[in-house]
Amino acid sequence: MxxxxxxxxxxxxxxxxxxxxxxxxxxxxxxxxxxxxxxxxxxxxxxxxxxxxxxxxxxxxxxxxxxxxxxxxxxxxxxxxxxxxxxxxxxxxxxxxxxxxxxxxxxxxxxxxxxxxxxxxxxxxxxxxxxxxxxxxxxxxxxxxxxxxxxxxxxxxxxxxxxxxxxxxxAAFVDQMLFTHDTKERILLNIGGIANFTYLPPHTSDKKSITTDTGPGNTLIDNAVQKYFDEDFDKDGRIAKQGSVDPTVLKALKSDPYFQKSLPKTTGPEIFNLNWIEKQLSKMGITDLPSDNLVATLTQLSAETIAEAIQKVNLQNIQTAIYVSGGGLHNPILIEWIDELLPNCTIRNFEEIGFDPxxxxxxxxxxxxxxxxxxxxxxxxxxxxxxxxxxxxxxxx
Structure with missing residues (x-):
């Protein structure tokens, strides 16, 4: 042999x-x-x-x-x-x-x-x-x-x-195998360039697990920060915090057909990138949005699309723990805004049930x-x- x-x-x-x-x-x-x-x-x-x-x-x-x-x-x-x-x-x-x-x-x-x-x-x-x-x-x-x-x-x-x-x-295959709880629902949210989560019903439930991308996590925020601020990422959400969310721009960004697709779905930076941002703004004739407001709006876009996707699997608004991993965990503004959008859930660090997120x-x-x-x-x-x-x-x- x-x-x-x-x-x-x-x-x-x-x-x-x-x-x-x-x-x-x-x-x-x-x-x-x-x-x-x-x-x-x-x-x-x-x-x-x-x-x-x-x-x-x-x-x-x-x-x-x-x-x-x-x-x-x-x-x-x-x-x-x-x-x-x-x-x-x-x-x-x-x-x-x-x-x-x-x-x-x-x-x-x-x-x-x-x-x-x-x-x-x-x-x-x-x-x-x-x-x-x-x-x-x-x-x-x-x-x-x-x-x-x-x-x-x-x-x-x-x-x-x-x-x-x-x-x-x-990640879903391992999430289901290792982190399903006997009696409690869990959601394992990973916020990388693209955000995704695994919904884990308890062992005692007849519900099915689901895993899906939600859309942009950090990628659009990083793109904007790199172009307009010459930094790799928005450290501690500082730029988003000093800016203001533009509701008109946010609505236009959320009109992308991807966000209306049923779950599960996948995507990548092939779709969500700097060109996508510029194209969406161009459609509205916007050329003078302050850079910090853009970063704040993109951060809110990530927060809302993540929260809305989670709400689609948590229709009964059960008090569910969301365990977060990935680079987005280190953006306190993004995490705070997700938390505000999901009042019936608790945001926790994945380390509580696993290891270094x-x-x-x-x-x-x-x-x-x-x-x-x-x-x-x-x-x-x-x-x-x-x-x-x-x-x-x-x-x-």
Whole structure:
């Protein structure tokens, strides 16, 4: 037997595994690296976050990534080069993190690499009936594996689209498995560039879980702040706080058909970006909206569309706890406005029921890799009742 396959088999038989989860989101801020110990699999899964770090991308590299991310046209040469370059780069960052933590790479069973999404194109977005749901991540798993010498599982979203899903959000599978309460409803809200949540009815309920994107989370706010204030993001919601929400502009932004679509749905910065903002304002003939008012209005847009999507699944206004993760958790104005819009819910930090909220998505992919190695997979709520697993396996050599 090929020795690599024998090693893979041995890993699948272990009662627990040490897995590194990687996540780089639509903000392109850097790479989240989560070192996890995962005991068991399936419903018996227990996860312990041993170490976590976010390593910022080099500004020049970030600029190159932006040039091919969420744009309808890009250089094929640049896509090809960055697919390999990002894999090598992520491998390098993993080795640096392990050295910092004093951990030898031989102690790691597997790397779970999400990669960098450069384009997300579900049918609901591309509107081509003869084409499937599609999504594309770069950061080649073979390069990660070869660079680190560690078995790597990557490209998780492709099986989801192949089986009829839209390739997002992926967190729901783990949310349902680990965080469903016996008697209480929960909502797990992640506010990244795009906001999404998982509604979790209790074990005792006959209601169904639902996971969905809601629309922009941080992405439009970041776009505006970067253009008009030359800052990466609105730290502590300072700019939104000093501005005023323009109700006319807010109404125009919310008229986008995406917000009227039924749940579940997905989207991305391919739709919600700086051009989208400018197009919506142009339709109204607005050219002189003060920059701080724009940031405040975009923050309110995120708050209202998140709250309205949550209200669609919480029709009875049950006192429900909303556990928040993602970068938006650190914007107190955004969180305050969501809280005001959902008086029958309580906003809480995801850490109360899990672990570091900034690490949540990286840990999610570590658990998905663990399931690939040790379990039967997940139902993805399409017409098929067949379980599927996510990820492709790359051997180090």
């Amino acid at each position: 090929n020795s690599a396959i024998q090693k893979l088999y041995d890993i699948t038989q272990k009662p627990n595994r040490i897995i590194i989860g990687l996540m780089s989101g639509t903000s392109l801020d850097g790479l989240d690296i989560a070192l996890c110990q995962i005991n068991g699999s399936g419903k018996t899964t227990e996860v312990e976050l041993k170490n976590f770090e976010t390593i910022s991308y080099d500004p020049k590299f970030k600029k190159r990534l932006k040039s091919i991310t969420s744009v309808p046209k890009a250089s094929m040469e640049e896509v090809c080069l960055l697919h390999s370059r990002l894999g090598n780069y992520h491998g390098k960052l993993i080795l640096e993190a392990l050295e910092k933590w004093g951990i030898d790479s031989t102690q790691i069973d597997c790397i779970a690499s999400h990669g960098q999404t450069i384009y997300h194109a579900p049918k609901s977005q591309h509107n081509q009936p003869d084409m499937p749901n599609a999504t594309l991540q770069i950061g080649d798993g073979d390069h990660v594996a070869h660079k680190t010498g560690i078995l790597t599982v990557s490209d998780f979203r492709q099986k989801h689209t192949a089986a009829g899903g839209e390739g997002a959000p992926m 900034d690490a949540k998505e990286a840990v999610i992919f570590a658990i998905l890799a663990n399931e690939m190695l040790a379990e039967e997979g997940f139902l993805i709520n399409t017409d098929s009742e067949k379980k599927v697993n996510f990820g492709k396996i790359s051997f180090p050599d």
